[in-house]
Amino acid sequence: DAKTTQPTSMDCAEGRAANLPCNHSTISGNEYVYWYRQIHSQGPQYIIHGLKNNETNEMASLIITEDRKSSTLILPHATLRDTAVYYCIVLYNFNKFYFGSGTKLNVKP
Amino acid sequence: GAVVSQHPSRVICKSGTSVKIECRSLDFQATTMFWYRQFPKQSLMLMATSNEGSKATYEQGVEKDKFLINHASLTLSTLTVTSAHPEDSSFYICSARGSQGFNNEQFFGPGTRLTVL
Numbered sequence: 001d002a003k004t005t006q007p008t009s010m011d012c013a014e015g016r017a018a019n020l021p022c023n024h025s026t027i028s029g030n031e032y033v034y035w036y037r038q039i040h041s042q043g044p045q046y047i048i049h050g051l052k053n054n055e056t057n058e059m060a061s062l063i064i065t066e067d068r069k070s071s072t073l074i075l076p077h078a079t080l081r082d083t084a085v086y087y088c089i090v091l092y093n094f095n096k097f098y099f100g101s102g103t104k105l106n107v108k109p
Numbered sequence: 110g111a112v113v114s115q116h117p118s119r120v121i122c123k124s125g126t127s128v129k130i131e132c133r134s135l136d137f138q139a140t141t142m143f144w145y146r147q148f149p150k151q152s153l154m155l156m157a158t159s160n161e162g163s164k165a166t167y168e169q170g171v172e173k174d175k176f177l178i179n180h181a182s183l184t185l186s187t188l189t190v191t192s193a194h195p196e197d198s199s200f201y202i203c204s205a206r207g208s209q210g211f212n213n214e215q216f217f218g219p220g221t222r223l224t225v226l
Contacts, residue, residue, distance in 0.1 A: 034214075043113075043202050043217035044153070087152070096143070097204075097215060099153040 009104040018075040022088030025069040032091045037084040115218035132203030138183035139205035147200040193225045
């Protein structure tokens, strides 16, 4: 199963873009990259996912490098409510999520 | 997105008793449900995978006789912590995945906080 590496924590000013990096250098060709976030003491919330191409939805954008060994989640205009732990996950065998340690994003006023 | 509920949201029990946690998919049929455990300041750890109508598959190191999982219908899975002890105190989270149109996305429940005294 592909492992992911993320920075432990990041700070972002309110209203600015938050760019959260993730390394997944052992990813296989058919494994998707998913991003979830967890606000304190709640269940994880789906953000976005992708395979090769960049993706965008109402919450965020996902940029995946051409070699697929890393990706970046972009929250275009971070708000205080975006403070959470963000998890980058590679879907293993089209079935299971193995969560890494995630990045604690602190959005500051 | 699809909604997954858990009941109860928190439970306190005495050491040696058994506790059942329910996980329901409210607006879709979940062919696969997953159970995770999360200790304070740690990440989610996958405990087991259950498919409707079959036995659960447990991750390495998870005691199947202690954590009984039943997935009897397409909308309900239960986790029973048998003979609970203080070290079983944790945040238990389930997720559910539908059979079609969800791109393998998992929808997570709000979690159940178990405290064993």
